Amino acid sequence: MPAPESLVFDTDLIARYDRPGPRYTSYPTAPHFSPQFGAADYIEQLERSNDHGRPLSLYLHIPFCEHLCFYCACTKVVTRHREWGEPYVQRLEAEMRLLRRHVDGERPVVQLHFGGGTPTFLRAADMDRLLDAIDRHFRLLPEDRGEYGVEVDPRALEPGMLARLRAFGCNRLSMGVQDLDPEVQRAVHREQSLDLVAAVLAEARALGYRSISLDLIYGLPRQNRSSFANTLDAIVALRPDRISLFNYAHLPERFAPQRRIAEAELPSPALKLDILSDSIARLQAAGYVYIGMDHFALPEDELTLAQRAGTLYRNFQGYSTHAEADLLALGMSAISATATAYSQNHKDLETWNAAIDAHKLPVERGWVLSPEDRLRRFVITRLICDFRLSRSAVEERFGVDFPRHFAAEWPQLMALADDGLLTWDGSTLTITARGRLLVRHVCMVFDAYLGQKSVRYSRVI
Incomplete structure (x- = not known):
């Protein structure tokens, strides 16, 4: 191609x-999933997936965040109680055991992603337990051959956490930046410095993470062409392998945190288009390739190579180089996908907890294709x-x-x-x-x- x-x-x-x-x-799309699809249906689809024998992709949703970002539309639980991670990890392990009753454990895990929330919210001991559980229940690929990634908030990163995840096999890292302008950061309650971002990126590179992605958002309050150009220039200078440039969708009636954003401070539709146009021009001039749907990557990145080869795929975590894999998603709100069905877990933490404690797969809704x-x-x-x-x-x-x-x-x-x-x-x-x-x-x-x-x-x- x-x-x-x-x-x-x-x-x-x-x-x-x-x-x-x-x-x-x-x-x-997920709004069309049916509540008539339950745990028994998911089990049937899992067992059918064994007959196909496709490799596995794992997604683990860690919902906890220490800080509330006003723009956020993710399923999350905001708390400073790091100890809440311990019972959550115990239930994730229980969910793995429930899944393994119906999934062939010899199917290789070609892709793994820790998302959230903030996966690095977990304390070191809780993360170790989670990594050990994954290793015991699933067949991970040796020699760094898997596409294993983690989302990182640089403000919530214990010393040694990146090294711990790298030793486990993680080789991709996604870090939220959104905007580096102090006024914009204050408006969305997401304050972090360029120095902090650069330090985490440098550590990840030194540890051997193969692909590092930085996330930006255009359309946030108090943004203008000049301020966002400064942010983008600083990010391009760091030369991440991938840059995600997301459109801020202001839907306060659906996402309560967005009600704290002053609508009068949002850029006009025309200004928003100008910011996007400027950003695309800067990224292309810097050598980044437009992959699609907000994503840019360097020419030598695996996403770019997969797109040229016609093997790129898209799932709930974004673009992937592994098209022919069944996605098993664990944790509250997580969505699984086999060749023939989708299944979404309960989006409420207490409801998800109760299902796991009752030794049931925590299915809220789904769809048979x-x-x-x-x-x-x-x-x-x-x-x-x-x-x-x-x-x-x-x-x-x-x-x-x-x-x-x-x-x-x-x-x-x-x-x-x-x-x-x-x-x-x-x-x-x-x-x-x-x-x-x-x-x-x-x-x-x-x-x-x-x-x-x-x-x-x-x-x-």
């Missing part, structure tokens, strides 16, 4: 198409990962005639083509350089569930 062309920022096109839409970390779901998931995933879709790949995999099967969607696709978002040459649907920021709109054409429920999505840009 050829190297991707540069992203083109078309202000007029973006302004016309900047509407709300799903992020497609799954298809169907129909053949049509799997077809549309493939189409959406390839578009969002590759910016192109091969007609022959769809037809050989699913036994359908691509244009005929999507005849009802064709007028919408051709309208997007007329507006310059995509091209169709009879064999390949390709997202243009101008359409890449709006790829979610193309994916929405193939979403059979869109509009069936009243769901408030974030804006595309």
Whole structure:
């Protein structure tokens, strides 16, 4: 697959198409999961996954945070009581035992991710117990061959924690920065210095972490073009392997912490687009490749190489180089994904605790994919990962005639083509350089569930 062309920022096109839409970390998306799907259904899907024998991806959700960031939309528990980590880890271990009754432990773990919340909230002894439990219950890859990552808040990092995780096998690190301007940091209650960020990054590099990603957010209160340009210049100077540039979605009616943000201090939609345009230009000038959906990576990074090879995948943790793996997610709110189903754990900590204590898998809702779901998931995933879709790949995999099967969607696709978002040459649907920021709109054409429920999505840009 050829190297991707540069992203083109078309202000007029973006302004016309900047509407709300799903992020497609799954298809169907999580709001459509059914509460009729329970633990027995999940067990059936887990046991079916053993027959496929695909490798495993593990996700462990650590919900605790010491500090409340006002912009945050994650499922979290804010507390300074580090001792709360001990019973949580004990229950994570119990959840592993419950899963292992139905999952073949010889299936290799090719990917592992600690997310949250703040995974490094855990005390050293609790982290050691968690790492030991994972090692006992699952088959980890030797010699640093797995894609094992951890999210880090540099303000909540005990000395020696990065070394402990590296010795376990973690080789990827994601660190939240958001913005380095003191005024913006005060407005969102997330104060941390460039020196602290640089020190953690330097330590991770010295320990041999292979890929380091720094997360930024545009659209936060008190941001302007000059201040965010200064933040981006400082981050680019650190030369992280990956940079995530997220759009702040202000939805205070859904996320209570956002009610502490003064709406009058948010940048206008026009200013927000200017900040994004400036940022994309800076990142591309610095040599970063636009992977898609807010993610940029250096040309030699594994994400970039996977995209060029057509093997990039997208899941609940973002982009991944491991497409053919079943995701087992542990902890409150975590979402698992097999080839045929999704399953989400209880989002309330006490409810999750009660299910584990009753020796039950803590399933709140889920979804069994129909053949049509799997077809549309493939189409959406390839578009969002590759910016192109091969007609022959769809037809050989699913036994359908691509244009005929999507005849009802064709007028919408051709309208997007007329507006310059995509091209169709009879064999390949390709997202243009101008359409890449709006790829979610193309994916929405193939979403059979869109509009069936009243769901408030974030804006595309």
